[in-house]
Amino acid sequence: MKLKPLLSALLIGAASLSASAQTDSVTIRKIYDEALVNGQAYDNLHYLCKNIGQRLSGSTNAQKAVEWGKKLMESYGFDKVYLQEVMVPHWVRGEKEQGFIIDGKTRTPVALAALGMSVATPKEGITAEVIELHDLKELDALGADKIKGKIVFFNRPFDERFIETGAAYGTAGDQRRSGPDAASKYGAVAVIIRSLTSALDNYPHTGTTSYGTVNTPIPGAALSTVAANKLSETIKNAKGKPVKFFLKQNCQTLPDAPSFNVVGELTGTENPNQFVTVGGHLDSWDLAEGAHDDGTGVMQSVEVLRIFKAMGYKPKHSVRAVLFMNEENGGRGGKKYAELAVQNKEEHIAAIESDEGGFTPRGFSFERPSAEFLKQVNANWKSLLAPYEADMLVAGGSGSDIGPLRGSVPGVTLIGFRPDSQRYFDIHHTPNDVFENVNKRELHLGAAAMASLIYLIDQHGLKF
Known part of the structure; x- marks a missing residue:
């Protein structure tokens, strides 16, 4: 399909929506345009995989990834970029x-x-x-x-x-x-x-x-x-x-080592103390480059904030990208993030995790929602995400890094990004988890899908 007919079809579809939905439809189109035309997640992933490589917790490369991730988010001009210190296991092969x-x-x-x-x-x-x-x-x-x-x-x-x-x-x-x-x-x-x-x-x-x-x-x-x-x-x-x-x-297990979660934030204009988190894990196993597990997830999470910044979109609520440390062999980063959220009395609306690879997006799974909640999510947002084939909005798991928020932070909705799953476990935890097995377009479509859902949550909340 050529570009002009595509735009015409989208505009005709938007005309049948409410005024609010029309605005949402136009904004989501802009999100996808930014991701697909100007997306930087793929280039960033290339650097992470080829210039740093494997990033097992406690390793020198894990620390290099922390330092680089912080500099990357600072270079994008996010409102806040900081580290959360956490002690992690240090196992060596x-x-x-x-x-x-x-x-x-x-x-x-x-x-x-x-x-x-x-x-x-x-x-x-x-x-x-x-x-x-x-x-x-x-x-x-x-x-x-x-x-x-x-x-x-x-x-x-x-x-x-x-x-x-x-x-x-x-x-x-x-x-x-x-x-x-x-x-x-x-x-x-x-x-x-x-x-x-x-x-x-x-x-x-x-x-x-x-x-x-x-x-x-x-x-x-x-x-x-x-x-x-x-x-x-x-x-x-x-x-x-x-x-x-x-x-x-x-192999041997050495004493625990200091490491960090890396956090970037766009501060909310109306509700700065209410947060929407998007993240993946920065650490990886030592057999390869950790491209799909979970370089794609962390680079998509950074890309969400970059897209908003590039569009000039100022979220009502604070939106955080979190590069969690130590998902693979301890989950310490996720636990620390939840611990600090409680300590700082933060209110979290939603947390989205990308840790199932950077494949073609299919939609999102919502952890422990009621049937009525899912019905309303689909009624309100499915048609907006359908043109991008990211409209599978179902009950299901979220992710291990955001899991510690469950129970400790009241009111948070935990969400998993769900790409196509058929190739993931061919690569998962193997020497074959390398950059060359990531598709640029699929990666950027996933970042756009996550940015779109976060935009909808930011605009309309989750109180269905």
Whole structure:
């Protein structure tokens, strides 16, 4: 469609709206024009990925990202730019991991990565018989007699029936989060898991594992899906004969380190003490550049404020972009932000998080809304967002960084930005999460969608 027919169609559509909705429609069009023609999120993301790179909490690169993020927002002339200090975990991977399938005299190397926050193996590594399970409940059924001294291999794949891939991630994720902790209670010497993805490739996916009250934590690592299939096939073909696995990893947890959330703000003209927050997490795993997880989210959040500034739009309420630190292996930044919001007696209207990749926007999910709330949101705003295909306004989760606001800050509505999910877990937590896998237009469409929703909230509130 050529530009003139497109503008004509939009104007005809706007003519059927109320005067207020017509104003909203025109403003949202301007937001998208600014994002798509003059957008800077993609160039900023390039700098973050290529000039700084991986940004695991406590690392030198994480501090470089903090300093650069602050300077970036200052360069845009936001009304306030400041840091919120927070102590974060400092885990380091160390020398590259090694893994081998041992079938008789055959040693087959496989692609794997230590799980975040895992302990190391002994310096010489661990060699032990491997036992394949598909569910944590199988540990209880087998008991210590059959598990003690072995390496447990959790090989539960994604459930492909889910349309929304985040649901598959959620149902498969307990083997990573809790597998090493659960298996250690039965005397296992290590845990290896199938990477959390539908993709069949040789990229292992890291991600946090958590230890509870066990006296002796055991190492945890993730196999690529190709390696997981190879190991499963080897065990099957062995027909009951022991198959062994060798694992060596060198990670360690150092003392907590000081770091920061980075906050930029446009101060409200009418209600400066009422806030709308938009954010993502600045930290990333150490295997790659953290492009989609979550460089796209932080750059979109900064872009929202830049768009408003470029348009000359002065929000009624204060709008903040927050680059949260330590989402990946602790969530300390989100907790600190909520703690300071309570301490400073701030009133938060809404908080929006972008942490599902920078893919084509589909809409937003509203956490714990009533059916009437959703009905009114859709009645008032769906038609305004529909021309941009960002009008999926549904009940659902928000995000882990804004989650601590729930319960601690009364009245806040938590919202998740929902891009298309089909490719995210091909890349998530892998060495393949690089800038080259981000599409410029998709990234800028997402920033425009978030800016549009924030504009509507700022103008009309959420008291439906």
